[in-house]
Amino acid sequence: xxxxxxxxxxxxxxxxxxxxxxxxxxxxxxxxxxxxxxxxxxxxxxxxxxxxxxxxxxxxxxxxxxxxxxxx
Numbered sequence: 001x002x003x004x005x006x007x008x009x010x011x012x013x014x015x016x017x018x019x020x021x022x023x024x025x026x027x028x029x030x031x032x033x034x035x036x037x038x039x040x041x042x043x044x045x046x047x048x049x050x051x052x053x054x055x056x057x058x059x060x061x062x063x064x065x066x067x068x069x070x071x072x
Contacts (some may be wrong), residue, residue, distance in 0.1 A: 003056070004064040011039040013069055017062045018065035044071050 004013050014024060025035035028049040037043045045053065050066055057064045 001058070001061055001063045004062055004068055006068050007070050009039070009069065010053075013057070013064060014039075017057055017060055017064075019056065019060055024053055024056055028052045038071070041072060051069050 002017075004016055008016070014021060021035050022032050025032045028035065028045060029052065030049065031046075035044070036044070038045050050069075054064055054066065
C-alpha cells in the first residue's frame with residue numbers, strides 16, 4: 001500500500017492516486033458536481049463521506065488518513 005503524504009488537497013490526492021472523481025463521488029454517495037465543489041473548497045464532506053473516500057483510496061492501494069487531506 002502506498003502512503004499519500006501529509007497536507008495535500010483533495011484534488012492532489014486524487015491525481016496522485018490516479019482515481020477518477022466519478023469513482024470517489026460514487027464511493028461517497030454524492031454527485032460528481034458535489035465532489036468537485038469539495039475539491040474547489042465550495043463545500044466540504046461530512047465525516048462519514050470522508051471515511052468512504054478514505055476507504056476508496058484503500059481499495060485502490062493507497063493509504064491516506066483524514067489528517068493527510070487539506071480541505072482548505
